[in-house]
Amino acid sequence: MSARVLVVDDVLPNVKLLAAKLTREYFDVITAYNGPEALELVHRESPDIVLLDVMMPGMDGFEVCEKIRSNPATMHIPVVMVTALSDVTDRVRGLEAGADDFLTKPVNDIALFARVRSLVRLKMMMDEWRLRESTSGQFGVIERTxxxxxxxxxxxxxLVLEDSVLDFEKIADTLRRDSDEVVCADTGARALERAMTEEFELVVVSLTLLNEDGLRFCSQLRSHERTRQVPILLVVDEGDLNRVAKGLELGANDYVIKPIDRNELLARVRTQIRRKRYQERLRSNYEQSLSMALTDSLTGVFNRRYVNAHLPRLLERALDSHKPVSVLMFDIDHFKVVNDTHGHDVGDVVLKEVANRASRNLRTFDLVARLGGEEFVVILPDTDGDAAMIVAERLRSRISDSVFPVPNSNDELRVTVSIGVSVGGQLGDTADTLIKRADEALYQAKRQGRNCVVSDDRTEDMRVAAAPTR
Structure with missing residues (x-):
């Protein structure tokens, strides 16, 4: 996963060591050596995550974190404090200042990289929800969250998965300070049954269970649509960082180390619950806006109006973050023949199924829209030309390889699409030019015989330039 990481430390060797480790893991690293410089880079470079030392002269890490969190433009950037301080009161103070985690030097590399990747994934998802809400808000149909x-x-x-009565009581007593309702399950099967039938805002999973693996339960939560977005907090033994890293890769959101400090547990739980409620509010506003103004009534995907408002914002963000945005333009080959032969009702069924297949084969934060007639557009944030071509070819095959049933008939239709690809995110790119280039590539695909994928000339030049030389 590519991400821009801001490393902040007043000790030059510490900065160089951490930057070298992150660079080897293919992160884009920028550095700062004091608090004011860090805040300036946060505003100017829009990092995906900040690794922040605490003990710095003038403005310490706690103050820097509080300033990041107090600014609406930067408050959603994850902050991990990396420091020699190891006292639990310092850890709690960092969490209460708004830090997402507090890692003690010398930092375990496995835990660090897993934490960075986990938080960057979360930021990407939250950024997309916030951007969609902002786009919807400009139509005046909802108020900002x-x-x-x-x-x-x-x-x-x-919900707490824990087979130790003493450990469960300690967790429950702590959470009840906030009048939380705490439900215990002593096996993964019982916990999964409750999670699938009841509503929870957090699941606490012990990785010290005697007779089963708590990580398997985490993977089960993430595999079900109902529980996919519920935050997971791991409880682990000190030194068990390899399992922590695996848990974060599986989708866990945070962890606390035994022996559990009550104040630290409470701080981490509050962060996860706030984030869950904020995300749900974003999702609710977003879904409300879609039903009112921004979707195509036939297929349920976005409409042209939404694309015209959303794509320029994505391009602005791409310019700030130096991450490309790709556009796929496609339409259904010989769609007029479908309507003329089988009628417009069947044509509508085909349009809806094409939209469904496109939506099912993309990431959650990618965007599908119907521009009109049989023409669709797919917008892929943080996606370069090579990746866009792979996505386009996969989409083409998903549509062409399976037949479309004809309602109230034994007939079946073979439907294909032609796709044009363009990539933007550089100075001078606009939504209109990006769509126009994708549209020109689409027509080239039709001239080449249809049922194929073609990238525009500029995108192809970029792909050739980026290809490794031999």
């Missing part, structure tokens, strides 16, 4: 830290954290329902 309050900030993350204005969300309440009290009276949450929490």
């Amino acid at each position: 309050a900030t993350l830290h204005s969300e309440s954290h009290e009276r949450a329902r929490v």
Whole structure:
């Protein structure tokens, strides 16, 4: 996963060592040596995550973190404090200042990289929800959501998978300070049954279970649509960082190390509950706006109006983050023949199924829209030309390789699409030019015989330039 990481430390060797490790893991690293410089880079470079030392002269890491969190433009950037301080009160203070995690030097590389990747994935998802809400808000159909830290954290329902009665009671007693309702399950099967039938805002999973693997339960939660977005907090033994890293890769959101400090547990739980409620509020506003103004009534995907408002914002963000945006333009080959032969009702069924197949084969934060008639567009944030061509070819095959049933008939239709690809994100790119280039590539695909994928000339030149030489 590519991401821009800001490393902040007043000790030059520390910065160089951490930057070298991150660069070897293919992260894009920028550096700062004091608090004011860090805040300037946060505003100017829009990093995906900040690794922040605490003990710095003038402005310490706690103050830097608080300033990042107090600014609406930067408050959603993940912050991990990396410091020699190891006292639990310092860890709690960092979490209460808004840090997402608090790692003690010398930092375990496995835990660090897993934490960075986990938080960057979360930021990408949250950025997309916030951007979609902002796009929807400009139509005047919803009000903007309050900030993350204005969300309440009290009276949450929490499910705890723990087979130690003493450990469960300690967790439950701590969470009840916020009047939380805490439900215990002593096996993964019982926990999964409750998670699938009841609503929880957090699941706490012990990795010290005697007779089963808590990580398997985490993977089960993430594999079900109902529980996919519920935050997971791991409880682990000190030194078990390899399993922590695996848990974060599986989709866990945070972890706390035994022996559990009550204040640290409470701080981490509050962060996860606030984030869950904030995300749900974003999702609710977003879905409300779609039903009112921004979707195509036939297929349920976005409409041209939404694309015209959303794509320029994506390009602005791409210019700031130096990450490309790709556009796929496609339409159904010989669609007029379908309508003329089988009628417009069957044509509508084909349009809806094409939209469904496109939506099912993309990431959650990618965007599918119907521009009109049989013409669709797919917008892929943070996607270069090579990746876009792979996605386009996969989409083409998903549509062409399976027949389309004809309602109230034994007939079946073979439907194909032609796809044009363009990539933007550089100075001078606009939504209109990006769509026009993809449209020209689409027509080239039709001239080449249809049922194929073609990239525009500029995108192809970029792909050739980026290809490794032999």
